[in-house]
Amino acid sequence: MNDYNPMELMLISAARELKDNSVIIVGTGAPCAAAMLAQQTHAPNMTILFEAGGIGPELKKMPISVGDSRTFHRGLFATSMDNIMAMLQRGEVDTAFIGGAQIDMYGNINSTMIGKDHARPKVRFPGSGGANDLASLCWKSICMTVHNNKRFVEKIDFLTTPGHLGGPVAREKAGLPPGCGPSKGVTNLCVMGFHPESKRMMVETIHPGVTREDIQENTGFELLWSDDLTETKVPYKEELEILRKKVDPEKLIIGRPIT
Amino acid sequence: MDIISKGKGELFSPVEPFAFRESRKNFNRGQRNKISTVSEAVEKYVKNGSYLASGGFGTNRIATALLHEVVRTRKKNLAFAGHTTTHDYEILVAGGCIDRVDAAYIVGLEARGLSTCARKAHQNGEIQVTEWSNAALAWRLAAGARCIPFMPVYVLAGTDTFEYSAAIQTECPFTKTKVTLVPALNPDVALIHVHRADEMGNCEIEGITVADQDLAAASKVTIITCEEIVPTDYFRDNPSRTSIPWINVDAVIEVKNGAYPANMAGLYFSDEAHLAEWLNAEKTPESLQELLDKYIYDCKDFNEYFEKCGGQKRIMELYEEEHE
Numbered sequence: 001m002n003d004y005n006p007m008e009l010m011l012i013s014a015a016r017e018l019k020d021n022s023v024i025i026v027g028t029g030a031p032c033a034a035a036m037l038a039q040q041t042h043a044p045n046m047t048i049l050f051e052a053g054g055i056g057p058e059l060k061k062m063p064i065s066v067g068d069s070r071t072f073h074r075g076l077f078a079t080s081m082d083n084i085m086a087m088l089q090r091g092e093v094d095t096a097f098i099g100g101a102q103i104d105m106y107g108n109i110n111s112t113m114i115g116k117d118h119a120r121p122k123v124r125f126p127g128s129g130g131a132n133d134l135a136s137l138c139w140k141s142i143c144m145t146v147h148n149n150k151r152f153v154e155k156i157d158f159l160t161t162p163g164h165l166g167g168p169v170a171r172e173k174a175g176l177p178p179g180c181g182p183s184k185g186v187t188n189l190c191v192m193g194f195h196p197e198s199k200r201m202m203v204e205t206i207h208p209g210v211t212r213e214d215i216q217e218n219t220g221f222e223l224l225w226s227d228d229l230t231e232t233k234v235p236y237k238e239e240l241e242i243l244r245k246k247v248d249p250e251k252l253i254i255g256r257p258i259t
Numbered sequence: 260m261d262i263i264s265k266g267k268g269e270l271f272s273p274v275e276p277f278a279f280r281e282s283r284k285n286f287n288r289g290q291r292n293k294i295s296t297v298s299e300a301v302e303k304y305v306k307n308g309s310y311l312a313s314g315g316f317g318t319n320r321i322a323t324a325l326l327h328e329v330v331r332t333r334k335k336n337l338a339f340a341g342h343t344t345t346h347d348y349e350i351l352v353a354g355g356c357i358d359r360v361d362a363a364y365i366v367g368l369e370a371r372g373l374s375t376c377a378r379k380a381h382q383n384g385e386i387q388v389t390e391w392s393n394a395a396l397a398w399r400l401a402a403g404a405r406c407i408p409f410m411p412v413y414v415l416a417g418t419d420t421f422e423y424s425a426a427i428q429t430e431c432p433f434t435k436t437k438v439t440l441v442p443a444l445n446p447d448v449a450l451i452h453v454h455r456a457d458e459m460g461n462c463e464i465e466g467i468t469v470a471d472q473d474l475a476a477a478s479k480v481t482i483i484t485c486e487e488i489v490p491t492d493y494f495r496d497n498p499s500r501t502s503i504p505w506i507n508v509d510a511v512i513e514v515k516n517g518a519y520p521a522n523m524a525g526l527y528f529s530d531e532a533h534l535a536e537w538l539n540a541e542k543t544p545e546s547l548q549e550l551l552d553k554y555i556y557d558c559k560d561f562n563e564y565f566e567k568c569g570g571q572k573r574i575m576e577l578y579e580e581e582h583e
Contacts, residue, residue: 027369028369029370052316052319052469053466053467053468053469054467064318064369064371065316065317065318065345065369065370065522066316066343066369067315067316067317067318067319067343067467067469067522068318068319068529069466069522069524069528069581071467072466072467078466078468078524079467079468080397080468080469080470080471080472080473081393081394081397081469082397082398082401082470082473085393085398085414088394089394089412089413089414108418112419112420118388118423119384119387119388120382120384121381121382122382123378124365124366124377124378124381124382125366125373126364126365126366126367126373127341127362127363127364127366127390127420128363128364128390128391128392128420129343129363129364129392129393130343130363130364130393130394131392132395132414132415132418132420133393133395133414136414136415136416137394137413137414158419159417159418159420160418160419160420161418161420162418165417170417171417174417174437175413175416175417175428175436175437175438175439176413176416176417177413
């Protein structure tokens with residue numbers, strides 16, 4: 001058995017969700033690492049977009065900003081945010097990575113504020129950035145995050161970015177394009193999907209050494225459990241090697257503790 | 260078209276396409292020399308209460324010299340377009356210049372962390388916020404640049420981001436389904452840094468343009484700083500080099516290394532140590548004041564700041580990093 005840490009398993013599990021020949025849009029940090037790993041393993045013809053305008057770069061070094069020059073280094077197109085967002089709106093982008101401070105059972109995300117008063121929030125966060133756009137327009141979205149009950153909550157303080165909103169067909173009713181929405185949650189404890197009818201978060205695979213109780217205790221709402229619940233496949237030696245030697249040799253992400 | 264729902268955020272800039280046309284009619288569109296200086300251009304165009312927008316992308320290709328000048332001259336009550344604004348927002352909020360913001364991304368510096376000072380300003384209710392997303396703001400500028408009142412889009416719907424925006428949802432007269440309308444944005448002043456410009460204001464940007472082409476066209480005034488002033492023949496030899504045309508520019512200033520400490524594609528990478536110094540200094544009001552004195556108030560111009568940060572030697576290191 002290969003030795004790995006929880007962050008490595010999370011990145012590898014997320015990378016496995018990405019398909020060859022697909023088009024994906026990512027931010028900096030962990031999502032970018034997962035995308036680079038997928039590209040260097042099973043998805044060599046996948047295209048990576050960055051919302052500020054970079055398309056299809058050769059990612060030798062990890063970008064620090066989604067608009068820095070690494071996001072279009074030897075890229076296929078250095079364009080505008082308007083053009084990137086128009087690609088999303090045309091349905092040309094398969095998968096987005098989304099993150100935030102709070103997430104609920106329908107995959108709705110808060111990255112704007114904690115508190116009740118919008119004019120004087122208890123804690124102010126950056127806001128949507130491109131997250132609302134990505135989650136509104138990409139066919140699928142993946143939320144990769146640390147699993148605890150401060151993040152996975154019954155009610156988010158501010159709905160910045162749409163998941164399945166209030167449940168089945170709520171997105172379409174609200175006026176969002178049909179047929180898209182959050183598809184996976186990848187954490188340090190498990191991989192989750194959404195129940196096809198209720199659109200509620202549903203555990204699909206449990207990471208080795210983790211129990212159902214661990215997962216439920218760290219979640220602020222009642223989870224659903226897949227009928228085909230299995231254990232998450234452990235990392236292959238090749239995946240770990242590429243992740244450590246080529247994707248993140250400085251251990252900027254894989255060396256980070258899970259908090 | 261009936262309004263189905265309407266965000267309760269305040270619209271900080273009026274939607275007046277015909278008035279904007281009128282102002283362009285009166286703008287001297289001649290192929291004239293617009294060379295200026297940082298202090299002259301900010302003095303002339305940035306007023307207390309102006310609606311300001313910053314080009315580039317936060318820590319990439321920002322017009323640092325102009326941003327510092329706005330702080331140095333202690334401009335107040337500015338409105339700001341915050342579509343992924345990071346170090347630019349950090350500078351202006353630290354200087355106490357902003358009191359309202361159209362926010363898509365504010366108070367953070369992406370992977371580097373959050374600005375203590377900007378967060379406090381928001382948590383104390385000192386800055387009024389209307390929420391948007393990056394696409395919404397890019398498309399508001401696109402509508403402004405096309406001189407139409409709004410852009411119909413498929414983002415924001417169903418969220419609190421919409422509730423606290425100034426967008427409107429209506430039934431589309433063509434598809435008979437819901438569509439979200441984002442209002443045109445025509446800022447008073449845009450501050451944009453580019454790679455090259457000629458004296459009449461034709462500009463070349465290398466790499467991503469973010470929203471700067473629409474921003475320059477949508478703004479009532481556009482001030483350009485550039486790494487290098489080039490002869491107009493540079494554009495005449497190959498007109499596809501022009502990213503922003505002279506007609507959307509009011510003033511041109513050569514400021515070499517003028518995006519520092521931000522990343523300038525092909526020339527220098529962002530100065531991460533300096534950006535970390537800023538974030539750190541924000542932890543107490545005293546250390547922030549010291550930093551602002553050292554780097555802005557006690558400097559007569561951008562060059563003095565740049566020399567304090569290591570000048571040419573530091574830029575050579577950042578050039579190496581850019582080309583690693």
